[in-house]
Amino acid sequence: MTRFAQSYLQRVDIVLVGLIGLLACGEACGQAEKPAPAPAPAANQAAREARETSADEAWLEFVSFVRTLPPPSMAPTAPSAPRELENSLQKSIQRYVQAADKAKEFHVRFPTDERALQARLEEYLFLVDALQSGSTSHVTRLDGVEKSLLDDRNIPEQVRLQLRVNSLERMAAGKRAEGFQAVLDTYEQEAWKLQKDFPQRPESYALLLKLAQLRLSNDHIEKARAIAQEVVKGPAPPQIRIQAEMMLKHFGLLDKSFKLKFTAIDGREVDIDKMRGKVVLIDFWATWCQPCLAEIPNLTETYRQLNPKGFEIIGINLDESKANMNYVMQRAGMTWPQHFDGQGTENKFAQEFGVALIPTMWLVDKEGVLRNLDARTNLRQKVEKLLAEKSG
Numbered sequence: 001m002t003r004f005a006q007s008y009l010q011r012v013d014i015v016l017v018g019l020i021g022l023l024a025c026g027e028a029c030g031q032a033e034k035p036a037p038a039p040a041p042a043a044n045q046a047a048r049e050a051r052e053t054s055a056d057e058a059w060l061e062f063v064s065f066v067r068t069l070p071p072p073s074m075a076p077t078a079p080s081a082p083r084e085l086e087n088s089l090q091k092s093i094q095r096y097v098q099a100a101d102k103a104k105e106f107h108v109r110f111p112t113d114e115r116a117l118q119a120r121l122e123e124y125l126f127l128v129d130a131l132q133s134g135s136t137s138h139v140t141r142l143d144g145v146e147k148s149l150l151d152d153r154n155i156p157e158q159v160r161l162q163l164r165v166n167s168l169e170r171m172a173a174g175k176r177a178e179g180f181q182a183v184l185d186t187y188e189q190e191a192w193k194l195q196k197d198f199p200q201r202p203e204s205y206a207l208l209l210k211l212a213q214l215r216l217s218n219d220h221i222e223k224a225r226a227i228a229q230e231v232v233k234g235p236a237p238p239q240i241r242i243q244a245e246m247m248l249k250h251f252g253l254l255d256k257s258f259k260l261k262f263t264a265i266d267g268r269e270v271d272i273d274k275m276r277g278k279v280v281l282i283d284f285w286a287t288w289c290q291p292c293l294a295e296i297p298n299l300t301e302t303y304r305q306l307n308p309k310g311f312e313i314i315g316i317n318l319d320e321s322k323a324n325m326n327y328v329m330q331r332a333g334m335t336w337p338q339h340f341d342g343q344g345t346e347n348k349f350a351q352e353f354g355v356a357l358i359p360t361m362w363l364v365d366k367e368g369v370l371r372n373l374d375a376r377t378n379l380r381q382k383v384e385k386l387l388a389e390k391s392g
Contacts, residue, residue: 055110062102062119069095093135100126100138117155124149128166161201164194168207184218187211188227195234205236209243216247217377225251242356249354250373258282258362258370260314260349264337265322270314277366278312279386281375284350284360286318287328292359295376296332302380303336310366311383312336318358320344366391 100123107119127142149155149163168190175182191211195204208231215224224247231244260272260282272280283299285292303313315338319325322340329338341348345356361375365386375382 055106055113055115058106058109059113059115062099062106062122065102066099066122069099089134092133093130096126096130096133097135097138100124100130120145120149121159124163131170157198157201161194161198161203164197165203165207168194180218184211184214184220187214188223200235202237202240205231205234205240209240209247212244212247213374217374219372221251221254221373246354246356253353253370254373255369255371257368258364262339262349265325265340266337268337270337270339272314272364272368275312275364276368277391278310279366279383280364281311281313281379281383282316282362282364283313284316284318284355284358286344286358287321287324288319289358293328295359295361296328296334298379300333302383306380306383306387309387311387315339316347316349316355318345318347318350365389 103119103123103126106113107116107123110116124142124145127138127145130138131142146163146167150160150167168187171190172183172187175186188211191204191207195208198204208227212224212227212231215221215227228244228247228251232241232248236244258272260270262270264270281299285295287293299313303311313336315334315336317325317338317340319340320342322342325338325340328334339347339349349355359376361379362370363372363375363382363386365371366389371386372382
């Protein structure tokens with residue numbers, strides 16, 4: 001495939017190799033192999049060889065230019081002065097547009113060359129790079145190139161799908177000035193269009209599931225539920241279907257009395273029924289889960305600040321090694337009670353509550369009712385809101 005979401009170093013390798021494997025896959029792509037061409041007259045043969053030589057030289061020139069471009073990750077993000085930042089970005093934009101121009105020059109001059117489609121995609125992607133660097137003067141050109149590629153049915157479905165995803169993300173990002181609600185609404189509208197146009201592609205259902213999770217993170221429960229229900233109804237891949245089913249199961253627990261009782265690893269008896277009047281975070285986590293570890297500083301700080309006001313945490317650990325869990329707890333200062341049974345992802349409560357993905361953080365209010373299924377987002381604000389509610 002082409003270099004979507006890849007570094008420039010990977011991009012150069014793909015430029016050198018080309019799209020031959022994707023665009024000329026023969027019977028493996030369900031296309032009959034073309035019959036061998038009849039021998040050409042000597043004059044025609046010579047002309048064709050001259051064109052091929054010229055195309056090779058033009059492609060080498062393009063490759064050489066691409067090699068001079070720094071990866072986006074190497075662009076200076078914090079120069080000593082704003083003017084230096086502006087100058088740096090303008091230079092980057094200029095170079096990206098030059099690369100797009102060279103790619104366009106190639107596919108216009110050599111439209112039948114096997115690298116012509118890759119050159120069209122390179123033109124598009126370098127224009128995306130320019131846009132992401134702050135250019136606003138090449139949007140119309142980018143839109144035109146994108147439309148041309150999407151309308152070309154000779155382009156593999158996987159490439160057209162990625163183009164549509166890129167377009168979706170650009171459209172949603174363009175709504176930022178109208179607020180995050182407008183971004184989510186646009187994202188949802190375009191995601192459903194994508195699913196309709198690519199009903200058999202797993203990526204379209206993965207996108208919808210991501211959308212449901214975004215809705216959930218922003219407490220749009222009914223919209224998240226509706227999306228998950230549609231994912232379950234459709235021909236989604238098994239893994240995505242299972243995640244959607246688990247999400248629906250969690251919705252069934254929401255706004256109901258939550259029951260949790262066990263003996264913690266340090267001997268403390270934990271019974272959420274006896275924690276009425278407290279706001280309790282249920283944290284499903286493991287030491288092998290990097291996002292879980294990344295959340296720990298926020299957890300410990302929020303606990304330190306809000307525990308005196310009635311905030312508690314209960315950990316449900318999904319490790320198989322108790323030593324690993326104890327090591328992280330001691331290093332991070334995690335003093336709240338933990339459930340551990342050594343069963344890993346088969347942990348008793350993970351199975352009971354249908355938690356297949358971690359970190360998962362739920363909030364239980366002062367009345368013992370499960371109120372929030374995604375406490376990772378804006379944790380402190382959500383806890384403070386529940387603490388402010390009057391109990392009884």
